[in-house]
Amino acid sequence: MLNNIRNNDTVLMSLIVVMVLAAPLLLAPLGAGYPDLMQRFAIFGIFAVGFNILFGLTGYLSFGHAAFLGVGSYSAVWMFKLLSMNIIPAIILAVIISGLFALIIGYVSLRRSGIYFSILTLAFAQMSFNLAYSVLTPITAGETGLQLALDDPRILDAPYEAGQLPTPGLFGLYMNDTWTVNFIGMELQFNVGYYVCGLLLIALFYVALRIFRSPFGMMLRAIKTNQTRLNYTGVNTRPYTLAAFVISGMYAGLAGGLMASMDPLAGAERMQWTASGEVVLMVILGGAGTLLGPVLGAGVIKYFENIFSRMNDQVVESWFLWMPEGLTEFMVAIVHPFVGKGWHLSLGLIFMAVVIFLPGGLIEGANRIIGWIGRRFGSKKTDKSGEAPAPAE
Amino acid sequence: MSDQTTRRGVLKGGAALGATALATPTFFSGAHAGGHSGFTNAPGPESVTLGFNVPQSGPYADEGADELRAYELAVEHLNGGGDGGMLPTFSSQALDGTGILGRKVEYVTGDTQTKSDAARASARAMIEKDGAIMITGGSSSGVAVAVQALCQDAGVIFMAGLTHSNDTTGKDKRANGFRHFFNSYMSGAALAPVLEANYGKDRNAYHLTADYNWGYTTEEAVRTSTEAMGWNTVNTVLTPLAETDFSAYIAPVLNSDADVLVLNHYGGNMVNSLTNAVQFGLRDRIVNGKNFEIVVPLYSRLMAKGAGANVKGIFGSTNWHWSLQDEGSKAFVRSFGTKYGFPPSQAAHTCYVQTLLYADAVQRAGSFNPCAVVEALEGFEFDGLGNGPTLYRAEDHQCFKDVLVVKGKENPTSEFDLLEIVEITPVSQVTYAPDHPQFAGGALGTCNPGA
Numbered sequence: 014m015l016n017n018i019r020n021n022d023t024v025l026m027s028l029i030v031v032m033v034l035a036a037p038l039l040l041a042p043l044g045a046g047y048p049d050l051m052q053r054f055a056i057f058g059i060f061a062v063g064f065n066i067l068f069g070l071t072g073y074l075s076f077g078h079a080a081f082l083g084v085g086s087y088s089a090v091w092m093f094k095l096l097s098m099n100i101i102p103a104i105i106l107a108v109i110i111s112g113l114f115a116l117i118i119g120y121v122s123l124r125r126s127g128i129y130f131s132i133l134t135l136a137f138a139q140m141s142f143n144l145a146y147s148v149l150t151p152i153t154a155g156e157t158g159l160q161l162a163l164d165d166p167r168i169l170d171a172p173y174e175a176g177q178l179p180t181p182g183l184f185g186l187y188m189n190d191t192w193t194v195n196f197i198g199m200e201l202q203f204n205v206g207y208y209v210c211g212l213l214l215i216a217l218f219y220v221a222l223r224i225f226r227s228p229f230g231m232m233l234r235a236i237k238t239n240q241t242r243l244n245y246t247g248v249n250t251r252p253y254t255l256a257a258f259v260i261s262g263m264y265a266g267l268a269g270g271l272m273a274s275m276d277p278l279a280g281a282e283r284m285q286w287t288a289s290g291e292v293v294l295m296v297i298l299g300g301a302g303t304l305l306g307p308v309l310g311a312g313v314i315k316y317f318e319n320i321f322s323r324m325n326d327q328v329v330e331s332w333f334l335w336m337p338e339g340l341t342e343f344m345v346a347i348v349h350p351f352v353g354k355g356w357h358l359s360l361g362l363i364f365m366a367v368v369i370f371l372p373g374g375l376i377e378g379a380n381r382i383i384g385w386i387g388r389r390f391g392s393k394k395t396d397k398s399g400e401a402p403a404p405a406e
Numbered sequence: 407m408s409d410q411t412t413r414r415g416v417l418k419g420g421a422a423l424g425a426t427a428l429a430t431p432t433f434f435s436g437a438h439a440g441g442h443s444g445f446t447n448a449p450g451p452e453s454v455t456l457g458f459n460v461p462q463s464g465p466y467a468d469e470g471a472d473e474l475r476a477y478e479l480a481v482e483h484l485n486g487g488g489d490g491g492m493l494p495t496f497s498s499q500a501l502d503g504t505g506i507l508g509r510k511v512e513y514v515t516g517d518t519q520t521k522s523d524a525a526r527a528s529a530r531a532m533i534e535k536d537g538a539i540m541i542t543g544g545s546s547s548g549v550a551v552a553v554q555a556l557c558q559d560a561g562v563i564f565m566a567g568l569t570h571s572n573d574t575t576g577k578d579k580r581a582n583g584f585r586h587f588f589n590s591y592m593s594g595a596a597l598a599p600v601l602e603a604n605y606g607k608d609r610n611a612y613h614l615t616a617d618y619n620w621g622y623t624t625e626e627a628v629r630t631s632t633e634a635m636g637w638n639t640v641n642t643v644l645t646p647l648a649e650t651d652f653s654a655y656i657a658p659v660l661n662s663d664a665d666v667l668v669l670n671h672y673g674g675n676m677v678n679s680l681t682n683a684v685q686f687g688l689r690d691r692i693v694n695g696k697n698f699e700i701v702v703p704l705y706s707r708l709m710a711k712g713a714g715a716n717v718k719g720i721f722g723s724t725n726w727h728w729s730l731q732d733e734g735s736k737a738f739v740r741s742f743g744t745k746y747g748f749p750p751s752q753a754a755h756t757c758y759v760q761t762l763l764y765a766d767a768v769q770r771a772g773s774f775n776p777c778a779v780v781e782a783l784e785g786f787e788f789d790g791l792g793n794g795p796t797l798y799r800a801e802d803h804q805c806f807k808d809v810l811v812v813k814g815k816e817n818p819t820s821e822f823d824l825l826e827i828v829e830i831t832p833v834s835q836v837t838y839a840p841d842h843p844q845f846a847g848g849a850l851g852t853c854n855p856g857a
Contacts, residue, residue, distance in 0.1 A: 047531065047534040047535040048530075048534055049527060049531055049534055049535075050527075050531065050535075053527065146617070146618060146647070147617040147618060147644065147646070147647075150619070150622075154619075156547070156548035156619045156620070156647075157548045157551045157552070157571075157573060157578060157619050158522045158548065158551070158552050160551075160552075160555050161555075162848065162849075163851055164849070177851060177852060178555075178558065178559060180559065189560075191534075202534070276526060276530070276556070278522065278526065278552055278556075280521070280522035280548070280552065282521040282522060282523055282524075283523055318524075318527075319528075319531055322462075322516070322517045322528075323514065323515065323517075323528070323531065325514075325515045353517075354462035354463055354467075354517060357463070
């Protein structure tokens with residue numbers, strides 16, 4: 014049994030490593046192989062994996078995680094402005110500050126559970142958003158967003174080329190450096206920033222995996238299953254939930270710091286409740302409580318947001334031009350509401366379908382398909398137990 | 407019917423050339439592959455791709471839709487379609503309807519959602535994926551400033567759409583960014599004399615201000631201009647952007663000795679606050695022996711439509727209005743009206759003009775290199791685009807032109823005829839020094855051609 018889990022973990026880790034490293038090749042045919050979107054996949058993957066440590070394991074549904082993402086971004090941009098364009102101090106500060114934030118918000122919010130906890134976190138996040146949007150304008154630059162300026166001190170850095178803003182980098186590598194390679198007619202873009210995000214995603218995925226498998230993770234699962242019972246047996250669950258909350262807050266802060274490193278701007282909308290809701294959707298869509306699910310969910314949602322939203326009528330029409338004229342117009346009319354500005358609609362439909370038919374998220378879907386293939390073609394190997402395939406956690 | 411066939415034909419032609427950017431999500435546009443000519447996204451010999459980044463969802467979706475219509479019209483005219491719009495009236499006759507530098511103009515669109523992050527993601531996709539050489543659009547200053555900074559970093563040109571905050575060409579100005587639209591300072595400077603003439607020098611003003619950057623700069627601009635002519639500012643109150651019911655903010659106005667209410671609100675905010683103010687009977691009040699008045703610094707037709715009869719007789723400023731009678735405006739209203747069936751908004755106008763100005767600058771410079779374009783636009787003087795003689799100032803990349811002071815029409819004849827022009831404030835009156843305190847801080851830097 015233990016052996017089996019170990020095996021599964023190795024498979025899982027190899028899967029994520031291959032997915033991350035080969036992303037430019039895998040995503041190019043989908044039209045998603047450009048640096049900005051790949052960076053977003055990895056960053057929101059980190060965000061969702063961290064969120065899943067809280068939501069997937071303890072069942073505490075936080076509706077305010079975007080606040081940590083925003084705090085991380087602001088910290089990182091301030092580091093770029095004051096200290097250096099190297100991303101390491103920026104990311105470290107982002108994690109520390111968001112961890113402190115999570116400690117304070119978690120300490121207060123975790124006094125309640127269930128819907129009350131969700132509402133408290135939502136209230137804190139909205140408060141942070143409103144503060145950042147208006148009252149704290151001197152620190153956050155309000156609606157405009159915090160940006161780099163030519164006259165920032167950047168005390169550790171050598172002077173830059175006059176009149177040009179510096180780019181975030183890592184010891185001489187710049188985040189926006191991209192090598193373009195032509196490969197069987199496709200243009201593959203290998204971007205430094207993406208690989209920084211991707212390697213961090215692999216590392217943090219591994220950390221999450223260790224947490225899932227640890228006694229601490231077991232404790233968190235126990236909290237999800239029956240917190241009352243734990244309390245009756247004399248276990249104080251608060252330190253565990255608080256630790257999970259802070260860890261996932263730090264994941265979010267790191268994701269925020271990375272976002273600022275890839276694109277040095279921090280805006281208040283990053284903290285809005287819709288952004289908090291988005292990560293909840295990612296985790297549920299992918300499969301809450303599974304390891305790979307949140308990464309998948311983040312990918313699907315970001316793909317819709319960035320690719321579907323850009324298919325305007327001109328594009329749709331060009332797909333159906335080979336059809337007879339009347340049919341083209343007809344197909345365009347049918348497809349039109351679901352792409353372009355209607356991308357929310359298609360995403361909503363997929364979300365509904367997943368929640369209704371695959372309560373375990375896309376991972377459940379994948380498991381069912383693998384199970385079906387296994388039963389259909391792998392019958393000679395006959396799983397003696399005949400049990401359902403272990404969830405890919 | 408015939409119109410449909412032509413559009414189809416055009417599209418087919420585009421697809422045949424293999425130039426339709428984003429034809430399927432699988433292919434990168436050829437333009438991108440051609441690169442490495444000393445600047446980002448150097449276009450190939452056949453076509454050039456522009457990125458239209460407008461809000462298609464969220465609070466400014468209506469304006470975004472109108473902007474997109476204007477962009478499509480501009481592309482049609484640049485490629486020699488339609489009636490040419492403002493091309494014949496434009497003082498620079500470099501454009502000849504054969505695209506830009508002989509390349510057919512293609513475009514990609516994106517949704518800014520009126521969020522800086524989404525807008526930047528969309529703009530980066532246009533630059534990295536579709537090989538866009540110029541990004542334009544936006545219906546909010548926050549987004550404009552964010553995308554402008556991105557374009558500076560990426561090394562493409564940004565032609566701002568509707569953005570009114572001083573910061574866009576003030577503390578957040580960038581060498582690769584250009585704004586045709588007017589700004590808060592100009593609104594204040596244009597409004598003040600009209601207000602003085604109509605309401606006198608001795609007034610007590612009460613400001614309600616949307617609690618974000620644009621609100622701050624507009625309040626400052628209007629306050630400074632009106633105080634300079636003798637008005638007294640009684641109070642300034644910030645209102646949350648998401649507020650829909652302003653009753654709680656209007657009631658204290660009744661208890662103050664203010665006799666003018668300035669609503670530094672835009673879009674839905676303004677519609678709601680104005681409606682509340684009218685419901686509270688502010689306009690029927692007599693304070694200090696004077697009629698109580700309301701002022702809205704930035705007007706748009708879409709807002710006037712939303713507020714309905716409440717806008718009658720209320721002063722404000724706009725960048726452009728379709729009832730202007732110069733040749734450029736008439737040509738633009740005619741071709742927009744023919745294509746879409748209603749007159750264009752000021753957002754549509756500024757976006758159309760920006761596209762033409764960019765194309766013209768490339769044509770005159772003989773190169774798509776952003777630095778050459780910047781050079782061609784800096785200090786460029788032109789006419790015939792609807793605002794009279796206009797200067798693109800080199801110091802801050804802001805257009806200087808006449809500003810319209812408008813008033814809600816008492817007897818509108820149609821749903822589009824809601825504003826009447828009270829005065830065309832001459833450009834000399836709204837010009838300021840580049841280092842004016844309201845625009846202080848920030849630096850243009852140098853143009854960035856990218857990789």
